[in-house]
Amino acid sequence: MTTFIARRILFALVLLAAVSLFTYLLFALLPTDPAALTCGKNCKPELIAANRVRLGYDKPIYEQYWQFIKGIFAGRTYGSGDIAFTCPAPSLGYSFNQHECVSTLIGKTFPVTAFLSLGAFVLWMLLGVGTGTFAALHRGKWQDRLTSVVTSIGVSLPTFYVGLLVLFSVVIWLQWLPFPHYASPTENFHDFLAAMILPWITLAVLSAASYTRLTRNGVLEAMNEDFVRFGVAKGLKNRTVIRRYVLRAALIPIVTIAGLDFAALLGGAIVTESVFSLPGMGRLAIRSVTDSDLPVLVGTTLVAAVFIVMANTIVDIVYGVLDPRVRVK
Amino acid sequence: MEKIPLLSVENLNVEFSTPDGVVHAVNNVSFAVESGKTLGIVGESGSGKSVTASSILKLNSGVTAKTQGAILFNGRDVLGADDKAIRSIRGSEIAMIFQDPLSALNPYYTIGNQIVEAYRVHHRDVKKGAARKIALEMLHRVGIPNPEARIDEYPHQFSGGMRQRIVIATALINSPKLLIADEPTTALDVTVQAQILDLMKDIQKENSMAIILITHDLGVVAETCDDVAVMYGGRIVEKATVNELFLTPTHPYSFGLLGAVRSLDNSARGELQTIAGSPPSLLHLPSGCSFLPRCGYAQQNLAQCSSVVPELGKVSPTESFSACHLRTEALISLKMKEIA
Numbered sequence: 001m002t003t004f005i006a007r008r009i010l011f012a013l014v015l016l017a018a019v020s021l022f023t024y025l026l027f028a029l030l031p032t033d034p035a036a037l038t039c040g041k042n043c044k045p046e047l048i049a050a051n052r053v054r055l056g057y058d059k060p061i062y063e064q065y066w067q068f069i070k071g072i073f074a075g076r077t078y079g080s081g082d083i084a085f086t087c088p089a090p091s092l093g094y095s096f097n098q099h100e101c102v103s104t105l106i107g108k109t110f111p112v113t114a115f116l117s118l119g120a121f122v123l124w125m126l127l128g129v130g131t132g133t134f135a136a137l138h139r140g141k142w143q144d145r146l147t148s149v150v151t152s153i154g155v156s157l158p159t160f161y162v163g164l165l166v167l168f169s170v171v172i173w174l175q176w177l178p179f180p181h182y183a184s185p186t187e188n189f190h191d192f193l194a195a196m197i198l199p200w201i202t203l204a205v206l207s208a209a210s211y212t213r214l215t216r217n218g219v220l221e222a223m224n225e226d227f228v229r230f231g232v233a234k235g236l237k238n239r240t241v242i243r244r245y246v247l248r249a250a251l252i253p254i255v256t257i258a259g260l261d262f263a264a265l266l267g268g269a270i271v272t273e274s275v276f277s278l279p280g281m282g283r284l285a286i287r288s289v290t291d292s293d294l295p296v297l298v299g300t301t302l303v304a305a306v307f308i309v310m311a312n313t314i315v316d317i318v319y320g321v322l323d324p325r326v327r328v329k
Numbered sequence: 330m331e332k333i334p335l336l337s338v339e340n341l342n343v344e345f346s347t348p349d350g351v352v353h354a355v356n357n358v359s360f361a362v363e364s365g366k367t368l369g370i371v372g373e374s375g376s377g378k379s380v381t382a383s384s385i386l387k388l389n390s391g392v393t394a395k396t397q398g399a400i401l402f403n404g405r406d407v408l409g410a411d412d413k414a415i416r417s418i419r420g421s422e423i424a425m426i427f428q429d430p431l432s433a434l435n436p437y438y439t440i441g442n443q444i445v446e447a448y449r450v451h452h453r454d455v456k457k458g459a460a461r462k463i464a465l466e467m468l469h470r471v472g473i474p475n476p477e478a479r480i481d482e483y484p485h486q487f488s489g490g491m492r493q494r495i496v497i498a499t500a501l502i503n504s505p506k507l508l509i510a511d512e513p514t515t516a517l518d519v520t521v522q523a524q525i526l527d528l529m530k531d532i533q534k535e536n537s538m539a540i541i542l543i544t545h546d547l548g549v550v551a552e553t554c555d556d557v558a559v560m561y562g563g564r565i566v567e568k569a570t571v572n573e574l575f576l577t578p579t580h581p582y583s584f585g586l587l588g589a590v591r592s593l594d595n596s597a598r599g600e601l602q603t604i605a606g607s608p609p610s611l612l613h614l615p616s617g618c619s620f621l622p623r624c625g626y627a628q629q630n631l632a633q634c635s636s637v638v639p640e641l642g643k644v645s646p647t648e649s650f651s652a653c654h655l656r657t658e659a660l661i662s663l664k665m666k667e668i669a
Contacts, residue, residue: 226428227432229427230426230433233419233420233424233500234420235416235419235420235421236416236446245435323437325436325483
């Protein structure tokens with residue numbers, strides 16, 4: 001098991017290196033001059049040239065990449081003398097648009113996205129697995145049919161639509177909540193909840209619907225397993241059979257998908273963050289695209305990729321823990 | 330005086346509602362099993378034998394299944410029992426093992442965990458450590474080599490035969506009075522089959538347990554059973570002792586089944602006989618005898634055979650019961666002609 005985990009982690013590191021290279025190269029190949037983007041339209045050519053040297057864009061591409069990687073581990077200093085400034089490790093570059101180190105920008109926005117993702121994740125897993133199990137246990141009855149209708153609606157609603165619908169009905173029409181204005185949970189927990197509850201619901205609706213279906217099918221499939229019948233034939237209580245036999249079997253594939261879905265959210269819930277004006281990583285990424293803020297774009301893409309790779313590795317390891325048949329001796 | 334049977338099933342009917350209509354899986358099935366005896370239930374796939382067996386433990390899915398009739402176990406009404414009562418019978422007095430040992434064990438828990446669980450569900454006051462000792466003894470009894478080392482392994486680490494032994498150990502951990510074995514050896518190699526059957530017989534002798542053996546393998550029946558019920562189209566068409574069934578079968582379907590077995594007698598003729606046609610759909614059972622479309626003896630009696638469902642009746646001079654309109658003497662003379 002230890003060698004298995006070690007191998008998975010090693011593989012993940014190699015993958016991350018490859019991802020960073022490709023991300024960097026991809027954005028370096030864009031037909032825009034990053035140095036020209038560092039100041040406004042009426043910029044003097046001398047200033048552009050100076051910025052090019054300061055940010056290292058005059059160097060060949062492989063050296064730029066090397067500086068970038070070095071910066072992640074050792075921090076990076078731009079320019080020299082009086083005008084020198086440093087982005088400490090892990091440095092992902094410097095955004096001239098926002099006059100901040102990229103890592104600082106991500107550091108500011110990531111907690112918002114993390115809280116958003118975590119809350120939505122918990123909500124949709126509880127809802128999805130709970131409703132899915134409930135529907136499976138009432139297979140063919142009205143409870144099951146109702147669930148299937150509701151989930152069909154749920155999976156077919158796009159996030160921006162649900163978001164606007166929720167925003168309109170709860171905030172504007174019913175006026176139960178003020179317009180969401182993000183506050184850090186340590187500063188003002190009440191405001192934090194008030195700002196987060198609608199985005200959580202919005203994000204959870206779609207996933208909860210598909211997880212309900214996944215769970216329902218998984219549970220029904222598991223209930224046909226011989227070992228479940230054998231469990232019943234042993235004289236076990238229904239509750240025990242469902243918990244130890246049915247759900248255990250049904251949830252393993254769901255855990256796998258859930259890990260990846262959660263990781264994808266951590267990279268930024270672009271639509272939801274935009275609808276509810278949450279200052280998260282999704283909005284940061286969108287803004288960097290519209291502003292052609294290349295360093296931020298590279299940084300957010302890379303961070304999102306790191307989450308996906310990490311989640312993949314964790315899911316692989318967890319899968320081995322959950323299913324003894326996958327464990328490598 | 331006639332012995333009171335351990336289990337008696339009377340006029341059992343099981344129906345399943347499906348989107349295509351009502352499936353009559355079991356129709357008016359009656360049989361009894363005595364302690365220490367083995368009853369074989371034989372039939373093709375879809376003849377209702379597994380559903381009959383599942384009914385004894387009320388394992389048929391409750392939403393779509395409708396069960397009527399009476400099942401008495403040790404004088405207790407099984408079909409009328411509530412959840413709690415049936416749970417106290419399941420696994421403790423009546424145990425059941427299934428066809429595929431590969432899928433009968435929960436892949437996510439160690440075998441020890443599963444045997445201990447089966448024991449403690451009926452012995453709540455016994456501590457885990459003590460139950461583990463009992464499980465070890467049982468694993469030893471069913472022939473798992475070095476059980477101390479293997480009790481904490483997972484099902485997938487065992488071979489098919491070993492897994493069926495583990496399944497048997499799990500099923501028999503509470504010394505049930507009746508074991509229902511649904512095709513216990515079908516998924517196993519022939520040599521392993523014999524070992525598993527021997528093991529079941531040995532344990533049966535030790536505690537005079539009754540066995541209901543469901544199979545489509547007449548060789549297995551000949552080796553292990555005392556009595557046999559042959560099922561066709563959800564009905565019992567012949568009920569006899571093993572000797573009678575093999576020596577003097579009384580139902581045309583039984584003729585066919587026996588003809589399809591390779592033995593020293595008929596292998597000389599080179600080809601195995603088959604029964605032409607296929608079993609009836611339980612969704613649309615024919616109005617008369619359900620075997621009629623495949624029966625080679627019905628021409629003389631077509632009117633009755635095609636309109637009246639034959640009842641299971643005693644066939645003299647044998648002790649067998651057969652559900653056929655044709656008298657046995659007539660059948661036998663027809664069969665003799667055929668062989669000659």
